[in-house]
Amino acid sequence: QYAIDNIKGDYLEAALKSAKNYQETMNMSKDAIYDQLTSEYGEKFTAEEAQYAIDNLDD
DSSP states (O other): OHHHHHHHHHHHHHHHHHHHHHHHHHOOOHHHHHHHHHOTTTTOOOHHHHHHHHHTSOO
16 A cells, blocks of 8 residues: 555656646646646546646646
8 A cells, every 4th residue: 555655646746747847838727737637648647646736836
């Protein structure tokens, strides 16, 4: 269980890092970033991981 919990944390942080990159370099809206993070053609993060990233972006 410890390993699973820590892997999940890594994915959450990876999603947040990607989201910050999209926000800073491409000036994307939070909705567009969410779509990119969850896209089967994009990052392929889960909805939970993408939402974590959006919730933790600076405004």
